[in-house]
Amino acid sequence: MKLKTLLATTAAVSLMGLAATAQTVGFSQIGSESGWRAAETTLTKQQAEERGIDLKFSDAQQKQENQIAAIRSFIAQGVDAILLAPVVATGWDSVLEEAKEAEIPVVLLDRRVDSADDLYLTAVGSDLVHEGQVAGEWLVNEVAGEDCRVVELQGTTGSSPAIDRKTGFENAIAGHDNIEIVRSQTGDFTRSMGKEVMESFLQAENGGADICALYAHNDDMAVGAIQAIKEAGLNPGEDILIVSIDAVPDIFKAMAEGDANATVELTPNMAGPAFDALAAYWKDGTMPEKFIQTESRLYTPADDPQAEYENRKDLGY
Amino acid sequence: MSFALPPVLRRVAPQVVTLVAVCVLVTLFFPGFLDLRLSDGRLVGPVIDIVKRSAPVALLAIGMTLVIATKGIDLSVGTTMAITGAVAAWCLDSGLGVGPAVALAIATGLVCGLWNGGLVAIIGIQPIVATLILMTAGRGIAQLITEGRILTFNDAGFAWFGSGAILGVPVPAVIWVVTGVALALLMRRTALGLLVEAIGVNRRASAIAGVNATVLLIAVYVASGLCAAFAGIITTADIRGADANNAGLWLELDAILAVVIGGNSLLGGRFSIAASILGALIIQTIDTGILLAGFPSEYNLVIKAALVVIILVLQSPQFMAEVFFWRRFGRKNLAPDTVKEDAR
Numbered sequence: 139m140k141l142k143t144l145l146a147t148t149a150a151v152s153l154m155g156l157a158a159t160a161q162t163v164g165f166s167q168i169g170s171e172s173g174w175r176a177a178e179t180t181l182t183k184q185q186a187e188e189r190g191i192d193l194k195f196s197d198a199q200q201k202q203e204n205q206i207a208a209i210r211s212f213i214a215q216g217v218d219a220i221l222l223a224p225v226v227a228t229g230w231d232s233v234l235e236e237a238k239e240a241e242i243p244v245v246l247l248d249r250r251v252d253s254a255d256d257l258y259l260t261a262v263g264s265d266l267v268h269e270g271q272v273a274g275e276w277l278v279n280e281v282a283g284e285d286c287r288v289v290e291l292q293g294t295t296g297s298s299p300a301i302d303r304k305t306g307f308e309n310a311i312a313g314h315d316n317i318e319i320v321r322s323q324t325g326d327f328t329r330s331m332g333k334e335v336m337e338s339f340l341q342a343e344n345g346g347a348d349i350c351a352l353y354a355h356n357d358d359m360a361v362g363a364i365q366a367i368k369e370a371g372l373n374p375g376e377d378i379l380i381v382s383i384d385a386v387p388d389i390f391k392a393m394a395e396g397d398a399n400a401t402v403e404l405t406p407n408m409a410g411p412a413f414d415a416l417a418a419y420w421k422d423g424t425m426p427e428k429f430i431q432t433e434s435r436l437y438t439p440a441d442d443p444q445a446e447y448e449n450r451k452d453l454g455y
Numbered sequence: 456m457s458f459a460l461p462p463v464l465r466r467v468a469p470q471v472v473t474l475v476a477v478c479v480l481v482t483l484f485f486p487g488f489l490d491l492r493l494s495d496g497r498l499v500g501p502v503i504d505i506v507k508r509s510a511p512v513a514l515l516a517i518g519m520t521l522v523i524a525t526k527g528i529d530l531s532v533g534t535t536m537a538i539t540g541a542v543a544a545w546c547l548d549s550g551l552g553v554g555p556a557v558a559l560a561i562a563t564g565l566v567c568g569l570w571n572g573g574l575v576a577i578i579g580i581q582p583i584v585a586t587l588i589l590m591t592a593g594r595g596i597a598q599l600i601t602e603g604r605i606l607t608f609n610d611a612g613f614a615w616f617g618s619g620a621i622l623g624v625p626v627p628a629v630i631w632v633v634t635g636v637a638l639a640l641l642m643r644r645t646a647l648g649l650l651v652e653a654i655g656v657n658r659r660a661s662a663i664a665g666v667n668a669t670v671l672l673i674a675v676y677v678a679s680g681l682c683a684a685f686a687g688i689i690t691t692a693d694i695r696g697a698d699a700n701n702a703g704l705w706l707e708l709d710a711i712l713a714v715v716i717g718g719n720s721l722l723g724g725r726f727s728i729a730a731s732i733l734g735a736l737i738i739q740t741i742d743t744g745i746l747l748a749g750f751p752s753e754y755n756l757v758i759k760a761a762l763v764v765i766i767l768v769l770q771s772p773q774f775m776a777e778v779f780f781w782r783r784f785g786r787k788n789l790a791p792d793t794v795k796e797d798a799r
Contacts, residue, residue: 170603171700172700173603173604173605176603176604292752295752295753295755296753321749322751322752323746323749323752323755324752324755326701328698328701329605329694329696329698329701330690330693330694330698330701330702333693333694334508334746335746337504337508338501338504338743338746338747339746341487341500341501341504341747342485342487342746342747342749345494345499358605358698361694362694365618365693365694365695369618370499371494371495388605388607454602454603454604455604
């Protein structure tokens with residue numbers, strides 16, 4: 139893997155020497171706090187490679203000052219564009235103004251900032267409310283009017299993915315009186331909490347017999363909950379429907395084994411749309427929309443989960 | 456009445472009363488709390504879940520009790536759990552089998568304890584600083600082992616440590632009970648417990664009196680590392696994967712809380728392992744109770760904090776002395792005659 143990257147980078151560098159038109163892009167990444175983030179980094183590097191873009195990568199290790207320093211050094215190097223996955227929302231004004239003065243377009247990845255929107259070219263990200271909605275709509279169609287008591291595993295209390303994914307799901311099931319969220323608790327986005335909280339849901343709901351479906355705000359909690367359901371002697375995927383969000387490799391493994399029913403993808407490929415927008419901008423100055431929403435694709439067992447698992451397992455999740 | 460109780464029971468009586476009170480409180484909100492039934496030859500019910508789920512904190516609290524008795528503290532136990540879990544998962548992932556995985560995980564825990572003990576006892580760094588090093592750096596080590604991802608395995612033999620059962624009782628529960636009883640016996644049936652307490656009261660004086668304080672200090676940190684290794688094995692087996700970012704995160708604080716609820720002084724000296732374990736059970740009962748009662752998750756921590764404050768206030772000797780004083784004072788004012796009778 140590493141050798142491959144090295145070879146590819148060498149190839150890209152030598153290509154650059156040949157083609158003077160190759161663009162240089164600086165990428166300031168937050169760090170690698172989660173598997174998803176690691177996959178985003180891997181895919182950004184891959185996308186840059188495919189397009190013959192020279193990517194300068196900087197890992198900020200969850201510190202804003204490192205990101206600001208990285209952006210300043212990108213500006214000093216005179217890169218053609220900067221990709222920024224901001225660790226926090228505030229405090230970017232002055233450094234973004236510096237980039238603007240240097241006429242270097244900045245594209246935000248995944249997270250947003252509170253600065254005026256003329257300070258960056260565009261932002262690429264997913265709509266968290268929409269993700270919840272896709273999950274909810276799947277359940278509405280799946281149960282087709284039959285009564286369904288849903289338990290919900292929320293993300294970390296107060297975090298924006300938890301709030302938005304909950305809102306989206308509730309929007310989708312609003313007006314469908316047959317579907318009701320009977321229990322909702324935080325599982326902190328982790329497997330172990332997902333399992334522990336699901337155990338208590340099962341205890342509280344007649345050993346699980348009264349639960350028709352589980353909605354988890356991320357796949358990891360769903361994977362933990364699936365184990366709890368199995369240990370309670372029930373069959374996840376059949377006795378209790380499982381729908382979650384993120385589309386990490388392990389949920390596809392569960393899906394291939396018939397334990398999970400649906401997942402909504404939070405694509406780690408934010409760089410693809412960003413590079414597309416940049417290519418158009420470099421070519422004839424086309425200004426993209428201020429927010430490019432990535433697709434929140436729904437995956438079910440019909441989508442060959444085994445193949446999806448194989449595709450994703452090496453991305454660094 | 457109370458003087459008729461054996462000393463051990465008298466020592467843990469406040470914790471037992473608190474645990475019963477918390478159980479009653481949970482039953483009020485969730486009537487099926489005490490239900491027990493047999494399913495597939497294993498006991499099932501909220502109480503069983505609590506006994507099983509309290510395993511990590513109870514195990515950490517056992518080790519932490521000993522460390523705190525020497526006037527130390529071990530902040531690294533949560534991280535040690537993550538490292539040992541990562542080592543175990545890595546062994547299984549590379550096909551080494553269950554035996555080597557458990558052995559290596561335990562060895563890792565012992566090494567972590569040895570590192571802490573060495574820093575504290577030989578180099579003389581303050582325990583809170585010495586263990587802080589491993590607490591922060593160790594998670595990085597765990598992430599290096601798992602390469603930053605959740606390292607999963609599919610080994611039924613290893614998963615048994617998390618979800619298996621012996622005679623209907625969950626394996627994690629058996630592990631913490633056996634560990635607790637073994638360490639308590641080791642401490643109380645020999646002079647070890649007394650020596651540990653002596654170090655906590657005054658390390659220098661105990662060293663001059665002939666206690667090998669350095670070796671004993673290292674030993675208690677190693678014991679803490681061992682307990683953390685057991686906890687790490689259980690949590691890893693439970694989710695069939697090592698989650699270096701989240702395994703054992705902040706559990707050192709729950710363990711310290713369990714020791715404190717157990718009425719042990721952070722200033723070292725006298726300790727009770729049984730009381731610390733009861734403290735862990737109280738914490739887990741509150742946690743599970745909140746989940747069963749079905750409150751919105753925003754209230755989880757507030758409810759837990761409020762209950763913990765109440766429990767600690769009721770345990771405070773000063774507060775209780777105050778209460779007794781005012782009660783007696785009140786009686787004296789109301790009916791002086793009865794006070795005389797009470798005094799008799």
